[in-house]
Amino acid sequence: MSDILEQSQARQRLRSLGEALDSGALKQVSRILNGGLSPSDIAHLLESSPPRQRALLWNLVDKSLEGEVLQYLSDDIRGYFLSQLNAQELAEVIEDFESDDLADLLQQLPDTVIQEVLDTMDEQDRQRVEEVLAYPEDTAGGLMNTDTITVRPDISIDVVLRYLRRHRSLPPMTDSLIVVSRRDQFVGTLPITKMLVSNPATTVREVMDTDVEPIPVSLSDTQVATLFERYDLISAPVVDDDGNLLGRITIDDVVDVIREDADHSLMSMAGLDEDEDTFAPVLKTSRRRAVWLGINLVTAFIASAVIGLFEDTIEKVVALAVLMPIVASMGGIAGSQTLTLVIRGMAVGQITQDNVGWLLNREFFTSVLNGLLWAVVVAAAAVIWFKDPLIGGVIGAALIINLLAAALVGTVLPLFLKSRNIDPALAGGVILTTVTDVVGFMAFLGLATVFYA
Amino acid sequence: MSDILEQSQARQRLRSLGEALDSGALKQVSRILNGGLSPSDIAHLLESSPPRQRALLWNLVDKSLEGEVLQYLSDDIRGYFLSQLNAQELAEVIEDFESDDLADLLQQLPDTVIQEVLDTMDEQDRQRVEEVLAYPEDTAGGLMNTDTITVRPDISIDVVLRYLRRHRSLPPMTDSLIVVSRRDQFVGTLPITKMLVSNPATTVREVMDTDVEPIPVSLSDTQVATLFERYDLISAPVVDDDGNLLGRITIDDVVDVIREDADHSLMSMAGLDEDEDTFAPVLKTSRRRAVWLGINLVTAFIASAVIGLFEDTIEKVVALAVLMPIVASMGGIAGSQTLTLVIRGMAVGQITQDNVGWLLNREFFTSVLNGLLWAVVVAAAAVIWFKDPLIGGVIGAALIINLLAAALVGTVLPLFLKSRNIDPALAGGVILTTVTDVVGFMAFLGLATVFYA
Numbered sequence: 001m002s003d004i005l006e007q008s009q010a011r012q013r014l015r016s017l018g019e020a021l022d023s024g025a026l027k028q029v030s031r032i033l034n035g036g037l038s039p040s041d042i043a044h045l046l047e048s049s050p051p052r053q054r055a056l057l058w059n060l061v062d063k064s065l066e067g068e069v070l071q072y073l074s075d076d077i078r079g080y081f082l083s084q085l086n087a088q089e090l091a092e093v094i095e096d097f098e099s100d101d102l103a104d105l106l107q108q109l110p111d112t113v114i115q116e117v118l119d120t121m122d123e124q125d126r127q128r129v130e131e132v133l134a135y136p137e138d139t140a141g142g143l144m145n146t147d148t149i150t151v152r153p154d155i156s157i158d159v160v161l162r163y164l165r166r167h168r169s170l171p172p173m174t175d176s177l178i179v180v181s182r183r184d185q186f187v188g189t190l191p192i193t194k195m196l197v198s199n200p201a202t203t204v205r206e207v208m209d210t211d212v213e214p215i216p217v218s219l220s221d222t223q224v225a226t227l228f229e230r231y232d233l234i235s236a237p238v239v240d241d242d243g244n245l246l247g248r249i250t251i252d253d254v255v256d257v258i259r260e261d262a263d264h265s266l267m268s269m270a271g272l273d274e275d276e277d278t279f280a281p282v283l284k285t286s287r288r289r290a291v292w293l294g295i296n297l298v299t300a301f302i303a304s305a306v307i308g309l310f311e312d313t314i315e316k317v318v319a320l321a322v323l324m325p326i327v328a329s330m331g332g333i334a335g336s337q338t339l340t341l342v343i344r345g346m347a348v349g350q351i352t353q354d355n356v357g358w359l360l361n362r363e364f365f366t367s368v369l370n371g372l373l374w375a376v377v378v379a380a381a382a383v384i385w386f387k388d389p390l391i392g393g394v395i396g397a398a399l400i401i402n403l404l405a406a407a408l409v410g411t412v413l414p415l416f417l418k419s420r421n422i423d424p425a426l427a428g429g430v431i432l433t434t435v436t437d438v439v440g441f442m443a444f445l446g447l448a449t450v451f452y453a
Numbered sequence: 454m455s456d457i458l459e460q461s462q463a464r465q466r467l468r469s470l471g472e473a474l475d476s477g478a479l480k481q482v483s484r485i486l487n488g489g490l491s492p493s494d495i496a497h498l499l500e501s502s503p504p505r506q507r508a509l510l511w512n513l514v515d516k517s518l519e520g521e522v523l524q525y526l527s528d529d530i531r532g533y534f535l536s537q538l539n540a541q542e543l544a545e546v547i548e549d550f551e552s553d554d555l556a557d558l559l560q561q562l563p564d565t566v567i568q569e570v571l572d573t574m575d576e577q578d579r580q581r582v583e584e585v586l587a588y589p590e591d592t593a594g595g596l597m598n599t600d601t602i603t604v605r606p607d608i609s610i611d612v613v614l615r616y617l618r619r620h621r622s623l624p625p626m627t628d629s630l631i632v633v634s635r636r637d638q639f640v641g642t643l644p645i646t647k648m649l650v651s652n653p654a655t656t657v658r659e660v661m662d663t664d665v666e667p668i669p670v671s672l673s674d675t676q677v678a679t680l681f682e683r684y685d686l687i688s689a690p691v692v693d694d695d696g697n698l699l700g701r702i703t704i705d706d707v708v709d710v711i712r713e714d715a716d717h718s719l720m721s722m723a724g725l726d727e728d729e730d731t732f733a734p735v736l737k738t739s740r741r742r743a744v745w746l747g748i749n750l751v752t753a754f755i756a757s758a759v760i761g762l763f764e765d766t767i768e769k770v771v772a773l774a775v776l777m778p779i780v781a782s783m784g785g786i787a788g789s790q791t792l793t794l795v796i797r798g799m800a801v802g803q804i805t806q807d808n809v810g811w812l813l814n815r816e817f818f819t820s821v822l823n824g825l826l827w828a829v830v831v832a833a834a835a836v837i838w839f840k841d842p843l844i845g846g847v848i849g850a851a852l853i854i855n856l857l858a859a860a861l862v863g864t865v866l867p868l869f870l871k872s873r874n875i876d877p878a879l880a881g882g883v884i885l886t887t888v889t890d891v892v893g894f895m896a897f898l899g900l901a902t903v904f905y906a
Contacts, residue, residue: 018807040683048803050811161649170646173687175628192645193623196614229712230493232705234626234687251704252685255711259682262715263797269719270793271786278798279808282815286822289790293827296786300779301834307775314767314774321767321774322760325781325890326753333724333749337742340723344716345731350501355732358503362735369739374746381754437778
């Protein structure tokens, strides 16, 4: 039954949209775009489109939808569309943004543009924006909304219910009201589901949860995500250092943080940005990739320089040139397994100074075992291939040495980098490969030089 | 103010726990464990502990908490603890599991054990378990709970409120009630927040949302996650092919899917399981890693075999041996950038058959630009190093050829693998490296053989 399958419906709409675009039936495109699709669908469509098609589609999006669509776009693409609006248009687009999305967006703009936008706003909006810009984007303050519904502890549930009924609607993701004192100090939360099963005559104080710890405004967004994941939260109150309520964070924004954090490790290890536009144009892509290739070229030249030290040995025993990539590549593979495991373990908070010793130990013995196993295999293969027992011994020993180096660097390097505030996912792989290349070539060709001298 | 910082509180408790463990004060450990920590904290602690400490802690966890703690553990570790329980203990532990968690857990056990556990259960529990086991773990059916609260469309909000008040509590994450027909057909949802601002005299039909599409029970968990992310859902109804309500999915379980899917790409690219136990013991770790090293060893030998074809050329011009890793490694780096981008783009549903042509084109021209740039740099360096203009030309040309091969394979390979139901994140990197090694060595040494002959 396809009518219950939202996914396939949306896909069908996307397909007919694609066909309409191809045939140039822009009116039809516009009708599908602004009639049938949600703002998040439109954002996804824009993100999945090459530049020319993307620009065409964006022009067809209804002015009234632009703001909402922008909220769902990734930073990279949103930044591009924003850069094409003037201050007046910007002010209009962001009028009905929630405060956390507004903060994200404004932090992407140059300071002069922010000032221009602020100038076009009325006093109330300006105040709201300035408040939100006070907190860094990657903290609880940057994630929070100010749309809280608060109640006092001494009123009855019945009064709360009547108070709520005076609203035309409640803010999205309202799973609990926040209980505050007369001075706006956080006291507890009142889950709506709990309120619904309570006797209307009881007071808020009797029903509310007080074991909920509010989130400090300066907590990092990653830690906020950990709290939400660990305690299955839908929304959580945010307080300042004195316990005053500032706003609340909702799960939809936390899900974005989780997705971005998880993507970050994957993309950084390939030298990409987690916010990378899949369909960025050639020039932009080339520029970014060139930097990464350049960095890796330096490490490749370092490896070559090491090989260069042993030119004479290679000239005597060409088999060394044939076999040497095996030692380097096995070290790189083993090292990146350890590195990835440690980076993930650090990201989810499992690995700390306290247990890294055990881990290093485990990786060491794992390398010994795997080193011995594969050294025998590679040595045997080398001996059979080149009919030379000596080369088997040399490559086996070099392999074990390189796997041990890989285990050491793979475990210690990410922790060291993090303590220096360098992103291990970005720099770890490059440094690791340099080490395993250098150690691999040095061990293999060095030993060969000794034994073939 | 540290008392509002749950994080630091928990960390403090963990630290004193660690100290108590070190000093062997087991009574104290037990008190901290069962008194101060939530089940999810205990699970995190277990996951962050090396095997011996982990076994010690698990023995100290209160019997009554074991079930809940197990729910928060990753499959790998949970499987280990479960394997140490007998059928009777298992049946006790899982008594108060939610149905989706129960399904996850049972699917980890051997069939004979499942049968034993079922035999110890009463009729009602057995029926619930068998129902849940009917759906694969990675579908909407495997994610759903059956704890729905349903209402009829023709009753008034007031009646609903009175009906709710008869409950002692509502299921966790209840943000809306589900409206069903007399025959249990899904009709719509009734958000609690909407109900609270409505006139109690209106009917459910007047207030309910009907634009919510229920989730088909066979939808994959990844697609369920996409729906939740795109439409900011907290819970969603699940229906069978005929539109009958089966249960509901809640955001807490979806967050786990998002985390696992994102981790999957990262871990698979290093040949690791996304559920990998960071603190697995040496033997288990070594066995798993050995397989991955063995697979990569095959590709390394293939590369060596290619070099072996050109032994005579290398013997004549040893500089080739020194420079050849540069060509292979630059190809590998460029290729893994493309591969990672495409794998991520496929995972979030941005890349399809429709736009892969554009992407291939973009990657081709990006490689041309970067190939030309770095070919000039590398050629110049090679000429200066070895005072031989010919080697500069050869390495420059080989570099461009290898970057083009990397772009082609990096773009097309993951789509091809996926169409064959092979996981691109797992197999992609190995195949890509084989190609860039083979093409790199072949192009460089082959051209050299032609020009130095």
